[in-house]
Amino acid sequence: MPAAPYCYVPEESPFLEGSQLKTKSVYFDAEEEDGSINSFQTFYSSFYDEETSESSSMSTSNPYEDSTESDEIECDYILPTPDILLLTSRYNLPDPQEKTKPKFSYTLANGKVLELENPLPSCLPIEILCEGEETEEPEEPAQAxxxxxxxxxxxxxxxxxxxxxxxxxxxxxxxxxxxxxxxxxxxxxxxxxxxxxx
Missing domain, CATH: 1.20.5 (Single alpha-helices involved in coiled-coils or other helix-helix interfaces)
Known part of the structure; x- marks a missing residue:
């Protein structure tokens, strides 16, 4: 009768490595009473043959055989020097005309011109701005x-x-x-x- 090996793992130690597994041989009848081949033995034998062939092919193949060792690292990136950075930063500066915002001019009651960055609301009269403003007086000459x-x-x-x-x-x-x-x-x-x- 042919022997089919299988792995036996004790119940008290469920987590074991492959080297610690104990193998035993189990004998099955090649032919049953009616003369037919045991289906379990056929399935197990084919499965065992496939696993053995795959493990042997994996052990002989080298996954890094196509890779070659290179001593020099190729890098196409060039670090810019400080003068190049200075030149490129100049080009990024906005145009002075674009940077300056238009100012809104308002003429007060005393003749002064008031320039604001934002326009005043239409409901606010311009006279309110010059109510508390005092007119400048010329400096008087000091006397003894x-x-x-x-x-x-x-x-x-x-x-x-x-x-x-x-x-x-x-x-x-x-x-x-x-x-x-x-x-x-x-x-x-x-x-x-x-x-x-x-």
Whole structure:
């Protein structure tokens, strides 16, 4: 009777490598009582022959036989030098005319021209922009008596208020300065008096 080998794996160690498998021989009857060949033996024998032929062909074939070793690596990429990078970056700069946006000009009531990057809404009148704007006054030439007026306003705030009222029409800038000095002096003197009284 022909023997067909099969692999026996113990139940207590289900995960074993191929070298650890134990083989046993099992004998089957070549012919049954009616004289026909056992179908299981025929199927198993053909399957075993195919596996054996495939394993032998795989063991003899070399998957890397078509590959050749190359000592030099071919690279077609060229690293650009800094001067080339500088030249190419210049070409990418936008045109100055394209970069600058058009500005919208508006003329105020005092004659000044206001330029904006974005247009004003139609519901907003242009007069609102120049409501709190003060007209520029020409700078007045300083005189020798101005320093005396400053000292007088600092020492006696009431005298500074009187001088500001007198010079308001002739020299408005000097009158404004005398008034500011008198306000500061009045605040300082009032604080000192309150501290002394307490």
């Amino acid at each position: 008596s101005d320093n005396a007026l400053y000292v007088t306003s600092a020492v006696c705030p009431i005298a500074g208020y009187i001088a500001a009222l007198i010079l308001k029409s002739k020299r408005p800038q000097l009158a404004r300065r005398l008034k500011n000095i008198s306000n500061v002096s009045m605040t300082v003197l009032g604080s000192i008096l309150l501290i002394l009284l307490l």
